[in-house]
Amino acid sequence: xxxxxxxxxxxxxxxxxxxxxxxxxxxxxxxxxxxxxxxxxxxxxxxxxxxxxxxxxxxxxxxxxxxxxxxxxxxxxxxxxxxxxxxxxxxxxxxxxxxxxxxxxxxxxxxxxxxxxxxxxxxxxxxxxxxxxxxxxxxxxxxxxxxxxxxxxxxxxxxxxxxxxxxxxxxxxxxxxxxxxxxxxxxxxxxxxxxxxxxxxxxxxxxxxxxxxxxxxxxxxxxxxxxxxxxxxxxxxxxxxxxxxxxxxxxxxxxxxxxxxxxxxxxxxxxxxxxxxxxxxxxxxxx
Amino acid sequence: xxxxxxxxxxxxxxxxxxxxxxxxxxxxxxxxxxxxxxxxxxxxxxxxxxxxxxxxxxxxxxxxxxxxxxxxxxxxxxxxxxxxxxxxxxxxxxxxxxxxxxxxxxxxxxxxxxxxxxxxxxxxxxxxxxxxxxxxxxxxxxxxxxxxxxxxxxxxxxxxxxxxxxxxxxxxxxxxxxxxxxxxxxxxxxxxxxxxxxxxxxxxxxxxxxxxxxxxxxxxxxx
Numbered sequence: 160x161x162x163x164x165x166x167x168x169x170x171x172x173x174x175x176x177x178x179x180x181x182x183x184x185x186x187x188x189x190x191x192x193x194x195x196x197x198x199x200x201x202x203x204x205x206x207x208x209x210x211x212x213x214x215x216x217x218x219x220x221x222x223x224x225x226x227x228x229x230x231x232x233x234x235x236x237x238x239x240x241x242x243x244x245x246x247x248x249x250x251x252x253x254x255x256x257x258x259x260x261x262x263x264x265x266x267x268x269x270x271x272x273x274x275x276x277x278x279x280x281x282x283x284x285x286x287x288x289x290x291x292x293x294x295x296x297x298x299x300x301x302x303x304x305x306x307x308x309x310x311x312x313x314x315x316x317x318x319x320x321x322x323x324x325x326x327x328x329x330x331x332x333x334x335x336x337x338x339x340x341x342x343x344x345x346x347x348x349x350x351x352x353x354x355x356x357x358x359x360x361x362x363x364x365x366x367x368x369x370x371x372x373x374x375x376x377x378x379x380x381x382x383x384x385x386x387x388x389x390x391x392x393x394x395x396x397x398x399x400x401x402x403x404x405x406x407x408x409x410x411x412x413x414x415x416x417x418x419x420x421x422x423x424x425x426x427x428x429x430x431x432x433x434x435x436x437x438x439x440x441x442x443x444x445x446x
Numbered sequence: 447x448x449x450x451x452x453x454x455x456x457x458x459x460x461x462x463x464x465x466x467x468x469x470x471x472x473x474x475x476x477x478x479x480x481x482x483x484x485x486x487x488x489x490x491x492x493x494x495x496x497x498x499x500x501x502x503x504x505x506x507x508x509x510x511x512x513x514x515x516x517x518x519x520x521x522x523x524x525x526x527x528x529x530x531x532x533x534x535x536x537x538x539x540x541x542x543x544x545x546x547x548x549x550x551x552x553x554x555x556x557x558x559x560x561x562x563x564x565x566x567x568x569x570x571x572x573x574x575x576x577x578x579x580x581x582x583x584x585x586x587x588x589x590x591x592x593x594x595x596x597x598x599x600x601x602x603x604x605x606x607x608x609x610x611x612x613x614x615x616x617x618x619x620x621x622x623x624x625x626x627x628x629x630x631x632x633x634x635x636x637x638x639x640x641x642x643x644x645x646x647x648x649x650x651x652x653x654x655x656x657x658x659x660x661x662x663x664x665x666x667x668x669x
Contacts, residue, residue: 168625172618178611203629207621210631211593214574219481223495230499231473234506235466400466425470445474 229443236397236438346387348409359444362426393435398427454518462509469506480526486590487530489579501529523605534583577627585620592617
């Protein structure tokens with residue numbers, strides 16, 4: 160046995176991974192069973208796996224997290240605009256519904272179903288957006304809304320913020336113009352100087368202050384707020400996915416004018432000229 | 447994962463249906479694992495960040511084409527690994543040569559979450575990070591997924607779009623190649639911190655450690 164050549168580490172590693180079969184496998188098995196040296200190499204191979212398994216995981220750096228979250232938020236804004244534009248405003252560019260007669264072949268059917276599913280999903284979204292819009296009214300209660308207005312929105316969900324979010328079919332003629340004179344959320348101007356390092360904390364503090372002020376003195380809180388410009392409203396609804404934001408604050412970020420927009424679990428910082436087509440997301444953070 | 451939270455597949459469906467927040471949630475849920483894959487495959491924090499961002503944007507756009515014939519996590523990992531390998535192909539010089547500059551490794555260690563691992567665990571990581579650079583990228587990707595992240599061979603085969611035999615072969619060759627660098631280390635079983643986010647992955651998506659493994663080394667038994 161001592162005269163036998165030892166298999167190299169790669170052969171032993173392959174044997175351990177179950178890759179050596181047939182005669183080669185039997186030879187390796189017989190050798191390893193009686194060879195201390197090769198048994199030791201086997202232990203060392205196990206130690207390599209063990210060392211790899213026990214190297215502590217690197218945590219994702221905050222800067223990378225923020226960067227990717229911002230990139231995704233901006234991608235979400237772009238894609239929802241494209242979807243809404245094609246659904247709501249520009250039927251000519253809507254997702255193509257094939258006009259050819261259906262074949263029964265399974266492959267062909269799969270391909271044809273996709274755009275149809277996309278269309279109905281987008282339509283469901285629009286209906287959902289209308290519902291969210293109404294929730295927004297009920298919650299804020301400060302806009303010139305009424306039950307009849309709400310009723311008409313229910314019967315006509317496509318008149319909801321979907322159009323507003325697409326930045327279309329919406330008169331841009333003054334601060335009260337958003338949503339045709341109805342306000343789903345208000346813009347505060349806290350003057351907070353948000354900083355990159357403390358963004359999430361500052362947003363949470365601002366939310367707490369806003370909520371306290373609305374509770375203690377609702378009329379004063381409402382007076383200190385204003386309705387968003389249409390472009391800003393469209394921008395905000397894009398970022399939030401048509402959800403009513405918990406905060407839209409005109410402020411500064413890193414010393415420059417910016418809007419800070421928050422939903423319960425996330426906040427974005429956008430430039431002052433944020434629009435639906437160009438959200439200009441400067442930063443984003445989880446809350 | 448909490449019972450009330452949507453599954454990965456549900457989040458992806460919501461995303462495809464136009465929910466602007468769904469994909470961000472999916473990213474947050476798996477970001478640490480995906481980061482570990484990108485970082486270990488590229489061996490470079492900058493490249494890893496670029497690769498992961500590319501991958502997430504790409505996944506965001508490809509989501510409509512996701513057929514559900516693999517787990518969402520498998521699909522996400524596949525996109526991240528491919529983006530990482532792509533970046534290495536574009537910049538081959540950086541993938542294989544390591545100057546031995548400790549500061550380069552420092553940046554990998556600097557961002558540890560609170561508490562942090564023991565000094566011994568950090569030593570292990572420094573050794574491991576340096577050693578991984580020795581490997582060809584394909585072997586490294588396989589070994590990172592199987593030995594470091596503990597995914598089953600079948601899962602890794604799906605991620606890498608190769609056969610299970612190829613995964614095993616790449617891992618075996620990689621282990622043999624790392625022998626001179628790592629065999630002196632004894633795994634510190636107390637420092638098994640490399641399965642980030644395990645508590646946020648649903649059971650059917652969370653692979654167990656693979657079968658051809660070895661008994662754990664006793665704690666503190668190393669030298």
